[in-house]
Amino acid sequence: MKTTRSKIKRAPKRAQYDKESIYKILDSDFLCHVGIIHNDHPVVIPTLYGRKDDCIYIHGASVSRLITEIEKGIEVCISIANVKGLVLARSAFHHSANYESVVIFGKGELVSEEEKNKALKVISDQILVGRWEEVREPSDKELKATKVIKIQIEEVSAKVRTGDPVDDTEDYELDIWAGVLPVEKKFGNPVNDSKLKRNIEVSHSVKKAIS
Template identity: 55%
Template sequence: MTTDSYRVDARNKVKRVPKRGFYDKNTVYSVLDDGSVCHLSFIANNQPFVIPTLYGRAGDKLYFHGAASSRLIKNLEEGVQVCLAVTHIDGLVLARSAFHHSMNYRSVVVFGKAKIVSEADKNNALKVISDHIIPGRWEEVRLPTGKELKATTLLELKIEQASAKIREGGPVDDEPDYMLDIWAGVVPIKQVLQPPVVDEKLTKEMTIPDSVKMMLDKQERA
């Protein structure tokens, strides 16, 4: 295994259909970069929690933000181990038998320990999150005030271990079932940006900002 892959052990090894497991950083980063919402799991007071939240990636670090009073922040700022998951559903796989129906998907599970981002690095961490979701938007808006930054806590999660799991392709039926006159195939699923809706409270007519145009152009080229 090269240094461009994550160490594999019992914690991150894909056990169910292991041929679908990937541990190289390029694959892991690709799945993370195509998403914007993750689910963070942790244990607090012997109670498991799963929290959906926005994130941003810079290298091997993930960033999150939240109100200083939130359960997520209060517990993760103590440096507890967390598990993070991101999943994309790319298609419904319809087989000839009920048992072999499936989905095409790309998923990543990350393990690591979160730590608080320093006051001096808060703006940079927020920019990472903003650029992850809408590249270029940070330069178009009013930046956070000191009061807003004080009310916000940023967390940094260095990826210690990770694994990706990917399924693609058509249904895999039992050999005798291929002779059945039952439709089988894949129904692709795609997340699509819709035309922007202008805020009614704009003080004047304005053109769509470059950040939004770039997102729409990227989608059109895909």
Template identity: 50%
Template sequence: MSEYSIDKRNKVRRVPTRGHYDQETVYKILDDAFVCHVSFVLDGQPFIIPTLYGREGNKLYLHGATSSRMIRHLEKGVPMSLAVTHVDGIVLARSAFHHSANYRSTIVYGTAKSVSQELKEHALFIISEQVLKGRWDEVRLPNEKELKATEVLELEIEQASAKVRSGGPNDDKPDYDLDIWAGVVPMKMIYSDPIADEVLPSDIKLPPSLK
């Protein structure tokens, strides 16, 4: 896999040693989540909206109602950016100044366009797979009316950067002599046991996607 080009748009300035521009790192961060934040400009005002996504190769798919402001605006091919952030822990240093967080984040730049009618169902499949692998094969698939009510955008990733921090605190030398606890509190997202819909017949068992 290759590296994204670097210019002032995507260059990691603060702590540049934490910056990465290779597709492998960017894809890994994207693949570990299914909710992103999208940023775009309307009449000079920056908007930010959380939304689901799915990755296929160097493309991201986003979907929404055909009447959605975000969708209608983004499909014009306006500049946009998109971020995915995993918070992996709180880094507790001896000094307030060196407190930090462990994280993996990526910021993606590009312009979106509507997918063709032929591609729409496939793109929705990719988004569904991102959320829960295998689920698509278990459900009632979209009908004509539902497909019509849904717009799907594809965003070819033009540029991206990733920023990653891991490990313990980095304190100033003299502070290591202080009698202050230092270390990391790991954080992670967990899935709890599935809760069946109240009206689900009891003979319908958990599907393979949830095993």
């Protein structure tokens, strides 16, 4: 659903509202910023997330202010953004960035104890597919200290910029290099835990992520 608060007003030609485009952006990352009103003040907190169907899952300590506020069913705003390149123009004014971003509006609800493990796996798979199956699952004590929030995507919009810089006509004659400097986000080589037992190979999920 598109309303006045989710409609892209600035550079509307860059707007995308279809699920396929939006979910593709959401599924390419695992860090979001969640905005809430806490004690009459705006607060934006970064946190890891997972997406399944039309829902975003986040988790945190049971006493976390972010979690305790959202579980009340308040309105939240979630943003995800990836910079794909620096757009370097011939003039300072026309410098920009190629990017893809999503803004979500919705309400949160507390995930039940019965669903909690499945919801945590959704978040884990978003970060590193296959890691959940390689490790010890949360204990009862750990689950008790953790809450998971499910946020239904009620309104959402994406905004994407691609392509070259757009200079003033006369500036194209300037002897200044212009173009795009790509920005890449990727995993580096894994570093062993200093307390790792000998002869333990890097996990399959990690190998797959860096391959």
